[in-house]
Amino acid sequence: xxxxxxxxxxxxxxxxxxxxxxxxxxxxxxxxxxxxxxxxxxxxxxxxxxxxxxxxxxxxxxxxxxxxxxxxxxxxxxxxxxxxxxxxxxxxxxxxxxxxxxxxxxxxxxxxxxxxxxxxxxxxxxxxxxxxxxxxxxxxxxxxxxxxxxxxxxxxxxxxxxxxxxxxxxxxxxxxxxxxxxxxxxxxxxxxxxxxxxxxxxxxxxxxxxxxxxxxxxxxxxxxxxxxxxxxxxxxxxxxxxxxxxxxxxxxxxxxxxxxxxxxxxxxxxxxxxxxxxxxxxxxxxxxxxxxxxxxxxxxxxxxxxxxxxxxxxxxxxxxxxxxxxxxxxxxxxxxxxxxxxxxxxxxxxxxxxxxxxxxxxxxxxxxxxxxxxxxxxxxxxxxxxxxxxxxxxxxxxxxxxxxxxxxxxxxxxxxxxxxxxxxxxxxxx
Amino acid sequence: xxxxxxxxxxxxxxxxxxxxxxxxxxxxxxxxxxxxxxxxxxxxxxxxxxxxxxxxxxxxxxxxxxxxxxxxxxxxxxxxxxxxxxxxxxxxxxxxxxxxxxxxxxxxxxxxxxxxxxxxxxxxxxxxxxxxxxxxxxxxxxxxxxxxxxxxxxxxxxxxxxxxxxxxxxxxxxxxxxxxxxxxxxxxxxxxxxxxxxxxxxxxxxxxxxxxxxxxxxxxxxxxxxxxxxxxxxxxxxxxxxxxxxxxxxxxxxxxxxxxxxxxxxxxxxxxxxxxxxxxxxxxxxxxxxxxxxxxxxxxxxxxxxxxxxxxxxxxxxxxxxxxxxxxxxxxxxxxxxxxxxxxxxxxxxxxxxxxxxxxxxxxxxxxxxxxxxxxxxxxxxxxxxxxxxxxxxxxxxxxxxxxxxxxxxxxxxxxxxxxxxxxxxxxxx
Numbered sequence: 140x141x142x143x144x145x146x147x148x149x150x151x152x153x154x155x156x157x158x159x160x161x162x163x164x165x166x167x168x169x170x171x172x173x174x175x176x177x178x179x180x181x182x183x184x185x186x187x188x189x190x191x192x193x194x195x196x197x198x199x200x201x202x203x204x205x206x207x208x209x210x211x212x213x214x215x216x217x218x219x220x221x222x223x224x225x226x227x228x229x230x231x232x233x234x235x236x237x238x239x240x241x242x243x244x245x246x247x248x249x250x251x252x253x254x255x256x257x258x259x260x261x262x263x264x265x266x267x268x269x270x271x272x273x274x275x276x277x278x279x280x281x282x283x284x285x286x287x288x289x290x291x292x293x294x295x296x297x298x299x300x301x302x303x304x305x306x307x308x309x310x311x312x313x314x315x316x317x318x319x320x321x322x323x324x325x326x327x328x329x330x331x332x333x334x335x336x337x338x339x340x341x342x343x344x345x346x347x348x349x350x351x352x353x354x355x356x357x358x359x360x361x362x363x364x365x366x367x368x369x370x371x372x373x374x375x376x377x378x379x380x381x382x383x384x385x386x387x388x389x390x391x392x393x394x395x396x397x398x399x400x401x402x403x404x405x406x407x408x409x410x411x412x413x414x415x416x417x418x419x420x421x422x423x424x425x426x427x428x429x430x431x432x433x434x435x436x437x438x439x440x441x442x443x444x445x446x447x448x449x450x451x452x453x454x455x456x457x458x459x460x461x462x463x464x465x466x467x468x469x470x471x472x473x474x475x476x477x478x479x480x481x482x483x484x485x486x487x488x489x490x491x492x493x494x495x496x497x498x499x500x501x502x503x504x505x506x507x508x509x510x511x512x513x514x515x516x517x518x519x520x521x522x523x524x525x526x527x528x529x530x531x532x533x534x535x536x537x538x539x540x541x542x543x544x545x546x547x548x549x550x551x552x553x554x555x556x557x558x559x560x561x562x563x564x565x566x567x568x569x
Numbered sequence: 570x571x572x573x574x575x576x577x578x579x580x581x582x583x584x585x586x587x588x589x590x591x592x593x594x595x596x597x598x599x600x601x602x603x604x605x606x607x608x609x610x611x612x613x614x615x616x617x618x619x620x621x622x623x624x625x626x627x628x629x630x631x632x633x634x635x636x637x638x639x640x641x642x643x644x645x646x647x648x649x650x651x652x653x654x655x656x657x658x659x660x661x662x663x664x665x666x667x668x669x670x671x672x673x674x675x676x677x678x679x680x681x682x683x684x685x686x687x688x689x690x691x692x693x694x695x696x697x698x699x700x701x702x703x704x705x706x707x708x709x710x711x712x713x714x715x716x717x718x719x720x721x722x723x724x725x726x727x728x729x730x731x732x733x734x735x736x737x738x739x740x741x742x743x744x745x746x747x748x749x750x751x752x753x754x755x756x757x758x759x760x761x762x763x764x765x766x767x768x769x770x771x772x773x774x775x776x777x778x779x780x781x782x783x784x785x786x787x788x789x790x791x792x793x794x795x796x797x798x799x800x801x802x803x804x805x806x807x808x809x810x811x812x813x814x815x816x817x818x819x820x821x822x823x824x825x826x827x828x829x830x831x832x833x834x835x836x837x838x839x840x841x842x843x844x845x846x847x848x849x850x851x852x853x854x855x856x857x858x859x860x861x862x863x864x865x866x867x868x869x870x871x872x873x874x875x876x877x878x879x880x881x882x883x884x885x886x887x888x889x890x891x892x893x894x895x896x897x898x899x900x901x902x903x904x905x906x907x908x909x910x911x912x913x914x915x916x917x918x919x920x921x922x923x924x925x926x927x928x929x930x931x932x933x934x935x936x937x938x939x940x941x942x943x944x945x946x947x948x949x950x951x952x953x954x955x956x957x958x959x960x961x962x963x964x965x966x967x968x969x970x971x972x973x974x975x976x977x978x979x980x981x982x983x984x985x986x987x988x989x990x991x992x993x994x995x996x997x998x999x
Binding site: 214220221222224225237238239240241242247249253254255256257258259260261262263265266267270281283284285287288290291292295320321323324327341402403410411412418421422425426428429430431432433434436437438441443444445446447448449450451452453454455456457458459460470471472473474476477479481483484485486488489492493494495497498500501503504505507508509511512524554555556557559560561563564567568569 | 644650651652654655667668669670671672677679683684685686687688689690691692693695696697700711713714715717718720721722725750751753754757771832833840841842848851852855856858859860861862863864866867868871873874875876877878879880881882883884885886887888889890900901902903904906907909911913914915916918919922923924925927928930931933934935937938939941942954984985986987989990991993994997998999
């Protein structure tokens with residue numbers, strides 16, 4: 140099988156098939172709401188059909204802008220936070236050139252604006268002094284403090300380095316088509332810009348220019364990303380048999396376990412390059428569902444690394460967790476363990492086995508051990524770390540999240556809670 | 570004040586001072602157990618007095634080995650997992666040269682062995698082809714699969730690149746003084762090595778050569794790290810007034826909240842360079858406490874970034890969380906916001922304020938908002954991102970963890986749960 144698959148057999152140690160089926164039926168209606176637009180937050184459903192509505196013209200425009208950026212710079216600073224940061228970095232880490240920094244003449248994509256650390260920003264400015272630099276400023280509203288403050292500082296630095304005209308050519312902006320401070324700045328300064336659709340919220344925007352432009356700069360095939368998302372959208376349509384709808388199955392599995400009293404979902408990536416994708420997932424689900432005292436607490440780990448960190452807690456701590464593992468079937472390279480004459484490390488029993496084979500067995504063992512220990516677990520597999528598979532995975536997660544949040548009877552698409560500290564900060568700072 | 574401080578005032582919205590005092594008194598005895606050695610896991614208390622028992626001779630030896638490594642290599646691959654990885658990376662990230670990869674002639678420290686990803690290892694090998702490379706292999710037992718397998722593969726690569734003799738000069742080992750596969754390999758191959766004390770477990774070993782050697786390679790002042798840890802140890806002694814013992818206060822605060830029904834502790838670093846330190850903390854507490862169905866679930870975030878990810882959930886999700894924030898009083902650089910004529914981003918109200926000042930107010934606002942929202946929070950401040958402060962912070966956390974785990978009546982120093990999946994993996998692979 141070449142496409143994303145999901146396996147929920149290990150939840151049935153904890154949940155009866157009947158309970159699961161009840162929730163599955165209920166959430167089938169929630170999935171339909173995403174298409175009919177009769178649910179909460181219905182003005183923010185642009186992401187649901189985004190793969191279809193993404194035109195070749197837009198893809199060409201994004202690729203052409205990326206080429207312009209790559210021609211003029213070899214250090215590209217992407218300024219954004221939250222949904223204007225996590226998805227882009229997730230795709231660059233999963234699909235871009237890893238260890239690029241060890242190679243001469245490499246392109247380096249660096250993310251800023253997710254902090255306002257003086258050390259981070261000063262050191263970034265200092266380290267890029269003699270590098271051909273460009274900025275991509277990403278903020279749909281143009282209101283978010285950290286990226287806008289960072290943009291103000293780095294824009295000044297660019298003007299200092301290249302002059303006003305030179306800076307103008309090296310700054311690119313992703314923001315709302317017609318609203319917000321950042322759009323006003325674009326009109327005033329004449330920066331090249333692309334639009335972010337108004338009806339797609341930040342954490343659902345990774346398959347808009349917000350994610351696609353940094354991905355294209357990193358050399359990723361964004362057409363294939365969209366194709367993968369398209370293929371998944373078809374599989375998640377409300378006219379698909381519910382037992383074959385992967386997003387619905389995932390949403391139902393985690394929902395029924397939540398209703399059974401579980402409180403934490405641990406998303407484990409079994410491939411280190413997917414770490415940032417799990418961070419993107421954390422915002423997606425945490426910010427969509429964490430309302431009115433509801434929702435599974437989203438937590439992330441990387442396996443096998445974190446088996447040696449939090450594995451003890453997962454095995455023997457309070458039984459309040461579920462675990463969802465993302466696995467990759469096929470690696471890009473192959474390494475086989477070779478036999479050694481001395482065998483002092485006693486690893487010859489693994490000779491002639493590939494690391495993928497060994498990993499697969501370790502992750503199977505983890506599933507078995509955690510199931511035995513009372514941690515129901517879900518397994519999601521994608522074919523390879525390529526653009527198509529990541530596009531499938533992204534859309535799968537977005538769809539499952541919308542379904543699951545509707546199942547909790549919350550608005551999946553707002554985030555009123557973050558205003559509490561912002562208002563307080565505002566009153567302290569003004 | 571120049572030293573680490575802790576502020577727990579915000580827990581008293583949830584907990585009465587009397588309840589806190591009761592737990593504080595109880596845990597005072599637990600703190601004493603760490604010194605008398607009458608508690609569980611008493612054979613693994615070497616870390617308690619480690620700052621005192623670390624001789625100048627050892628520090629000189631580590632620095633001298635680091636110099637040797639830096640003379641022969643500019644890419645240093647540290648192979649380890651869990652306690653043989655997280656603490657070292659935590660210190661390198663907090664105190665090393667950030668953005669080094671953007672500078673010519675830089676030293677680059679890369680971590681491997683925390684995964685057995687074919688893509689990761691192949692790409693690492695390929696990217697370091699033309700770089701002067703050295704390996705530091707770290708495993709106290711010499712039994713842990715992922716680093717030992719990675720070491721086997723990378724050792725062969727080194728021999729392929731440099732010949733057997735050339736590889737011998739470029740491989741350094743940190744392992745038990747006399748036991749385990751890795752020590753046998755050292756004896757056979759003649760690699761330069763340093764010992765890891767037998768009575769210090771992996772997650773408590775960051776202030777042994779396990780962390781100190783990579784730190785020294787990164788140019789960190791390891792003498793100052795130890796001095797900071799020493800200073801903290803004095804403040805945490807059992808003869809100190811309990812109300813002035815920072816580790817005891819932290820342990821008691823989190824313990825009383827746990828007993829009150831909280832289930833998750835979110836450790837938030839308010840400085841991006843401390844991200845890996847929070848990951849180190851996750852193993853420290855998760856693996857020490859997650860036993861017999863007990864313990865707060867350890868979760869990590871970085872602020873302000875994750876306020877735009879999981880902030881919504883923290884504000885409005887289930888009230889099962891506590892939050893502990895690590896703040897840095899003084900940054901290494903200063904950036905002040907400048908006024909702009911146009912003010913299209915409307916940020917002139919922040920003109921003439923430093924980013925530190927703005928951050929401080931944001932984090933204060935977060936404290937207030939989260940307290941109001943029912944998330945009791947603890948604030949830990951260190952003076953600067955320097956070796957002394959990090960040494961204080963590390964020892965503070967280790968001490969608090971030992972106290973807290975004794976308070977739960979578990980053995981803080983073993984990890985039997987991780988054997989469950991390992992045995993299963995073993996039976997699948999042999």
